[in-house]
């Protein structure tokens with residue numbers, strides 16, 4: 001607010017607003033800070049924030065920082081969510097969710113969430129960290145994929161994943177952005193992004209916009225790897241995104257599996273408690289458009305070897 005806004009910040013915000021077809025956008029120094037700043041600025045004590053159990057840590061922290069009442073519904077359990085909404089009795093209520101859940105790779109049922117927020121007069125806040133660039137005909141995210149893009153009240157994202165740069169953002173109406181500029185503490189009291197990072201983000205958004213073939217390649221890679229892993233009986237979760245979790249459960253076995261794959265040239269992190277629940281340790285594969293079919297087949301072969309060792 002004092003001196004951190006250069007021409008590149010302004011251009012990036014204009015680019016984001018154009019790309020998402022929104023009135024305005026506001027750039028934060030990370031996706032985490034965008035979630036923390038936006039949600040804590042928009043809600044206060046006496047309000048109600050309802051989160052999916054598997055929401056990203058930044059949304060959980062944001063909800064607590066807001067000082068609002070926080071309720072959590074079991075992952076994707078909309079009946080449970082509706083019970084909370086029914087009992088909310090006219091409170092200002094925010095339904096908050098990731099659009100792609102970062103550790104399971106599954107999607108939030110956005111059309112159903114939109115219906116519920118309309119029925120109960122709530123606001124729907126989504127974190128499209130893993131949706132931007134990947135989902136939707138033009139890469140605007142899972143809300144575009146499900147055809148409910150214009151029904152989302154607050155759309156938050158990161159520039160550090162498919163955009164390939166760094167930083168976070170909120171897009172929406174002009175009043176929303178003006179409000180956040182003056183109330184989001186992680187915007188006001190944080191050093192702004194370095195200008196080259198903004199320039200890199202603009203280029204990343206240009207690629208998403210003008211090279212849809214990259215997205216097609218990504219989905220073809222995802223399909224190929226999922227099918228191959230299924231064929232060899234790898235314990236994959238039924239994810240719907242380029243995040244493919246292979247759940248072993250046991251932490252030691254998962255770490256050994258990650259080491260084995262690293263030895264074969266594949267960096268696939270072992271994700272354990274507290275990032276995922278106890279007993280649900282997993283390898284988290286992230287497919288990219290840059291992976292070749294040869295690499296995907298080599299990975300399948302490495303998994304085959306890994307699984308046969310375990311037998």
Ligand SMILES: Cc1ncc(COP(=O)(O)O)c(C=O)c1O
Pocket residue numbers: 030031032033035056058098100102127129130158159160167168
């Ligand atoms: C769902 C989700 N939201 C937000 C973030 C935070 O974004 P950033 O890394 O830009 O702070 C992450 C992870 O990085 C994430 O997976």
